[in-house]
Amino acid sequence: MRKMQLALLALGAIVLAGSVTVTPAAAHDYPWCAQGGEYDYPGECAYSTYEQCQASVSGRLLFCGPNPLVAYGQVQQPQPHPRRKIRHSVPY
Structure with a gap:
């Protein structure tokens, strides 16, 4: 029984450690995009140099x-969160 509890604890720790280190993909705005075919506009913008893009396509x-977005300086700015409305209780 004790070994089972330790095994479950170890498994839980491994799963937790794995989920903590996983980060969402960062949205980078690289200057070159692979375009055409299966990609919608502006394409797969994952290339820092034209040569990298050429090798990929x-x-x-x-x-x-x-x-x-990079060429015309239209990198999106993060949108501010709307303020929460606070209700104040009014004594009668």
Whole structure:
């Protein structure tokens, strides 16, 4: 019984450690996008250099184009959270 509890505790610790280290994918705005084919506009914008993009699209019937968010300075700013309305109780 004691071994089972230790095994479950160890398993729980491993799962917790794994979930803590997992972070969501960061949204980077790289300057080059693979465009065409299966990608909607602006495409797969995951390339820091034109050469990286060219190597990725080679043989895939895609082409490289500039990321419009980077090229035209339209990187989205984080939206502020709306303020919560606080209700004050009014004594009668």
